Amino acid sequence: MSKSYHAFHAGDWQAGQPSSAAVRAGDLLFVAGQVGLDDAGRPVAADAAGQARAALGRVKAAVEAAGGSLADVIDVMSFHRDPREIDEVLAVAREVLGDNRPAWTAVGSSGLQRPDIAVSVRALAHLGADEKICVATPACAWMDGLPMSAACRKGDIMVTSGLLALDPAGMVVAPGEHYAQVRYCYDRLKEVIAAGGGQLNDVIDVICFNHDFRGMEATVSTWCAEIVPNIATAQANAYTLIATTGLMRHGLVGAYRAILDLSDGPRVATNLPSVHWHAEPIAGATRKKGGRLVAISGQVASDGDANIVARGDVAAQAHYCFSQIRGVLEKHGASLADVVEIVSYHKDPRAWETVMAVGRELFKEGAEPAWTTVGCTGLFLEGYLHEIYAMAVLDD
Numbered sequence: 001m002s003k004s005y006h007a008f009h010a011g012d013w014q015a016g017q018p019s020s021a022a023v024r025a026g027d028l029l030f031v032a033g034q035v036g037l038d039d040a041g042r043p044v045a046a047d048a049a050g051q052a053r054a055a056l057g058r059v060k061a062a063v064e065a066a067g068g069s070l071a072d073v074i075d076v077m078s079f080h081r082d083p084r085e086i087d088e089v090l091a092v093a094r095e096v097l098g099d100n101r102p103a104w105t106a107v108g109s110s111g112l113q114r115p116d117i118a119v120s121v122r123a124l125a126h127l128g129a130d131e132k133i134c135v136a137t138p139a140c141a142w143m144d145g146l147p148m149s150a151a152c153r154k155g156d157i158m159v160t161s162g163l164l165a166l167d168p169a170g171m172v173v174a175p176g177e178h179y180a181q182v183r184y185c186y187d188r189l190k191e192v193i194a195a196g197g198g199q200l201n202d203v204i205d206v207i208c209f210n211h212d213f214r215g216m217e218a219t220v221s222t223w224c225a226e227i228v229p230n231i232a233t234a235q236a237n238a239y240t241l242i243a244t245t246g247l248m249r250h251g252l253v254g255a256y257r258a259i260l261d262l263s264d265g266p267r268v269a270t271n272l273p274s275v276h277w278h279a280e281p282i283a284g285a286t287r288k289k290g291g292r293l294v295a296i297s298g299q300v301a302s303d304g305d306a307n308i309v310a311r312g313d314v315a316a317q318a319h320y321c322f323s324q325i326r327g328v329l330e331k332h333g334a335s336l337a338d339v340v341e342i343v344s345y346h347k348d349p350r351a352w353e354t355v356m357a358v359g360r361e362l363f364k365e366g367a368e369p370a371w372t373t374v375g376c377t378g379l380f381l382e383g384y385l386h387e388i389y390a391m392a393v394l395d396d
Contacts, residue, residue: 002026003340003393005367006065018359019371022062023340025393026292027128027155029066030341033079033120033372034058035112048085048118052078052092055121060096068127070097074152075124075159076104077257077343079374081117083108083246089119093147101134104148105162105257107209108245111349111375122343122372126154135196139188141168150192156262156291158196162209162255163188164248175251178215182222185256190227198260200228201267204286205238205259205295207389213243213378215253224281236269236283240298240389242345243378265289270331275299275324276306276381284328285392292394294332298345298387299324300379308383314351318358321388334394336362341391342371347384349375355386 006022022031035058036044036051044054060070076093080086086106093104102123112120126132134149135158143150143161151160165173165181174180193200208219220241228236247255269283278284287294301309301317310316326336344355352373363369369390379387 006062017356018363018368019356020368021370022066023370024066025340027126028157028293028393029063029068029125029127030370030391031059031062031123031125032370033122034062035117035120037117043116048080048082049088049092051118052089052121053096055119056093056096059121059123063125066127068125071100071132072125072127073100073102073123074126074132074154074157076102077122078104078106079109079112079120080106081109081112081119083248085118086248090146097147101147101149103152103159103161105255106248107162107255108247109375110245110377113352113373120372120374124159126157128155130155133196135192137191137195139168139191142166142170151196153196157293158198158260158262160189160192160258162257163192164252164255166249172249172251176253178218178253179222181253182219185254186222186227189256189258193258193260198262202260202262202288203237203258204261204267204288204293207240207242207257209242209244209247209255211244211247211253216241216243216380219254220282228281231281233271233279233281233283234269235267236281236286237267238284238286238295238297239282240387241380242298242376242387245377259295261288261291261293263288263291270328272324272327273304276302276304278304284324285332287332294329294334294392294394296325296328296390296392298389300381300384300387302381302384306381308381311383314354314385315358317385318355318388321386322358322362325388325390329392332394334392337364337367338392338394339369339390340393342369343389344371344373345376345379345387345389346373347376347379347386351385
């Protein structure tokens with residue numbers, strides 16, 4: 001499948017990094033996290049609202065450069081320096097997007113590329129001629145008035161918003177209780193998937209953002225044991241866990257987002273024995289047999305026995321993560337050249353430059369993925385410095 005890479009404007013603050021502003025693969029356009037800095041690297045505004053307006057403007061420009069419009073955006077993820085500003089950013093987005101309501105996941109970040117960046121906005125657009133379907137359910141009525149749908153589908157791709165333990169009126173369900181909120185959100189996820197015309201076996205990717213990393217075990221074990229029990233790794237979905245500084249409301253413990261491919265055939269999943277969860281029903285990389293989109297679980301620096309690899313070494317752990325990505329892709333007959341998007345999560349947000357320097361060694365100039373970097377408060381095992389999440393699109 002042919003791919004086109006859209007560079008940042010000349011003089012952009014991120015020029016020279018191994019990241020494209022957007023990457024188009026077939027009908028899908030992956031837009032890297034856009035921020036409220038001008039091409040000279042100066043904040044366009046001190047407040048989150050002003051920066052959000054500029055970031056959304058850059059998303060709009062990236063989509064239009066690829067021949068689409070904001071109406072083609074089906075998924076947004078926003079990362080916030082202060083989660084208390086999420087409502088402020090969503091208010092701006094409501095003005096910009098109007099009745100166009102993509103799936104949206106909004107989470108806090110321990111830091112973006114610079115301390116003066118308030119928000120980073122990453123997007124996925126579908127530029128095909130298919131009808132865009134915005135999914136609403138009664139249980140997700142709390143989204144009414146917000147610039148988001150419970151899920152958004154176009155063609156064979158459907159993405160859910162980051163679902164939260166909020167009742168239809170927007171009140172937190174079981175505040176602070178991990179298992180109760182996990183089950184509530186997974187039940188909502190099943191409802192949303194069904195409302196969009198999908199099934200659980202169409203899910204190729206799940207990502208959970210936990211406010212408290214100690215809730216990660218309940219999050220993933222509940223998924224594996226209760227939602228998709230008895231699934232072999234070879235048919236499992238990818239799954240990524242990231243700890244965040246906060247969510248939309250106090251008392252929420254997690255946000256749960258899924259990507260579905262409704263292409264024909266079963267899921268095809270791969271994993272490597274060189275990661276500690278290789279025997280669990282969690283894939284390293286998953287696609288549908290009839291699809292081209294490959295979801296890659298956030299890769300980490302541990303061996304098959306859960307020993308930390310290259311403890312304390314930022315660059316070495318990044319190399320290891322990318323070697324894992326390369327390995328699971330090779331089992332799909334693909335390579336790093338097929339990677340179209342990266343979201344790298346860092347325990348120390350300042351590590352992004354070192355990790356991107358590693359990426360510069362791996363990705364061909366002029367064919368770099370859309371890359372978003374995010375600071376996080378925790379990962380599944382103590383000692384991980386990064387978790388590197390990716391998406392790939394296979395050639396025909």
